Amino acid sequence: MAETLTAASSHGEHAHGEMSFWSKYVFSTDHKVVGLQYMFTGIFMGLIGGFMAYAFRMQLAFPGVEVPGYGLVSPVDYNALVTNHGTIMIFWVAMPVLVAAFGNYLIPLMVGADDMVFPRLNRLSYQVFLLSAIVLICSFFVEGGGFGGAWTAYPPLSAQSQYNLTPLGSSLWLVAVGLEFVAFLIGGINFITTAMNSRAPGMKAYDIPMIVWMIVVASIMFMASVGPLLAGAVMLFMDQNIGTAFFDPDRGGDPILWQHLFWFFGHPEVYVVLLPATGLVADIITVFSRKKLFAYRTVLYTVFATGVLSFTVWAHHQFVAGIDPRMAHVFTVTTLLISIPIAEMMFVYIATLYGGSITLTTPMLWALAFIAEFLIGGVTGVFLGASGADIYFHDTYFVLAHFHYTFFPIAIIGFYAGISFWFPKMFGKMMNETLGKIHFWGTVIPFNLIFIPLFVLGASGQHRRIYDFSHFPNLSAPWQQDLRILATSALLVMLAFQSVFLVNFVWSLWKGRKAGKNPWKSNTLEWTAESPPPHGNWSELPTVYRGPYEYGVPGRDSDYWPQNEPN
């Protein structure tokens, strides 16, 4: 508070008095507090989503066995668990942590602003998000349990309760998802406006750190894609509760219509969460290879291309849903096209590493793991984008393993990369490197052991969303069951290793080494503020003189050149 007071009085404005706990941490309009609120809520929801994965993976490996800590998984439970695991991990973990938490925390700091342009809207955004999380959690405990119609909510399964058996849960699920979108739309308006209008003097378009650009592009994509799904959600809600028939073919509706509305949003959504993760990886690998980002402008144009292309690929989710085969050809071409800009980004990152003086700190390890693991996810996607191959792979565990190889690097590895890198800024303490590395290897190795077996099982024809494979003689060969047990055991190991992270987090908060302003010798503006930055961030707002990635410039004494130093 001391800095805050001097900062305020130095500007001749009247100062805040001591703020109470509530106005400082709960109802704060400070972008950093809102960002941390998003992050902790996201971590909490991640624990729930992880626990759900544990419960249904146990059922798949050991069908009909009482799961320790959960009990017997009934078929209806199983449906609710897989549905809500998917929903939570994408909408309540990947989105809040990658887009909202890092976006809120970093954008004003990285562009040299004292707060978001609309601070009260920012607070409202988190409050709506919190409400959505509460609604979702409540839906598990209503009569019939949580929604069990899969996270894509295809009608008629989602529209008619005689099919999904969760009459209340499915409506609450829709309400929760709708509220969550509203929260991110409010947040996105803030991100874009702040990055455009509140930048420090001197910060031109090509001086903006990559993660800020990527979050801005992701927000625009989210805004442009979510409208049709919101329309679809309203229609589905009316089908469930008022008796309309938007998606009921018997009464003049069309169930495929939902799939179009859903995936028109759903596919750009993949890139909405991917871009922030690739952005923070760009910022991390430049710092730890002490090298300028290779081809900044090319990366930026690539991001724009990805954004545009991502709106033209959605029907590749529907190759077997009965769409016109000629349309399938078009979407095959666009889907294979979009792998080009993404592959280009990965090559650019590898080119950035080439010849750099690399330090393998924990954040750097996570960033490298992101590139390696995401590449596997991207390469396996090519098989699914080609309509001919997809007919065989559709709705198998191959698809499941593919998108976990994309979403896990994005949401989990991306989060750990970001938090281990910006923890010193957020809390003023360093995280423990040894524990960080134990946690890293204990997460990445089991992750591969979970999903490589699932690729194999998927290629052998194992279908998704099946409660008990012992009912299917073709899918219950001993080697298949062994692979399921291997995947589940690896999941248990991985979940156990997450406790290392929690211990490291709490221990570092308590006893970590003091970080100082700029522990990584990084160029971007957030490292010129105190750690943690006070309300208002700087006593005097910075001015920018150069781009964010001037590392190892020849002829300079130090190998970094902060953006705010005149020369």
Next chain:
Amino acid sequence: MPISVTNQDYGRIHLVADSRRQPLLASSVMGMLLFVLIEAMLFAGMISAYSIIRSGAMIWPPPDQPRLPIEETAINTAALMLSGLLLFVAHRRFRRDRARARTPLLLSMLLGAVFVVFQGVEWVALIREGFTLTSSSQGSFFYLIVGMHALHAVAALGVLAYVALRLQRGWLASSQLAAAEVFWYFVVGMWPIIYLVVYL
């Protein structure tokens, strides 16, 4: 620095950062434009869904459904267009002489309110004739799309009322007027599309 000083002219929190550069678009206008982008995509989703169902139907409009009031709505459409025009006049006057902006602004709001009320009257008549949310897929889409538009119209009228209040008290910033205009022009501009697609 907590620059939460309540400025008497504007009555809102002022930050330092966005006063350090001259943005192309004021933050309030940009925020509203982004909001309008979201809502435009919402309507695009509903209207394209409607077109898909309509083009896939064997018989359209569905049998036993009353005819939509095309002529009356055309007049109502003209009222809404005029309302948008009056808001533009208010904007022009505001730039020269603030006091003279009041009349066109209030007239614009009045015409907007007339539009909403007339839509409500029309709905009551249609429901009496047996055209409801569940009577056919035409009915479902009609009430969904027109209702969503009415919701936006009411919200935008609320924003205009807020603007009128601030104008009355002399607190209105031109960026606030511009943001409210963006919202109202969206409501006005969306309507002819809905009229063409849903009514005709």
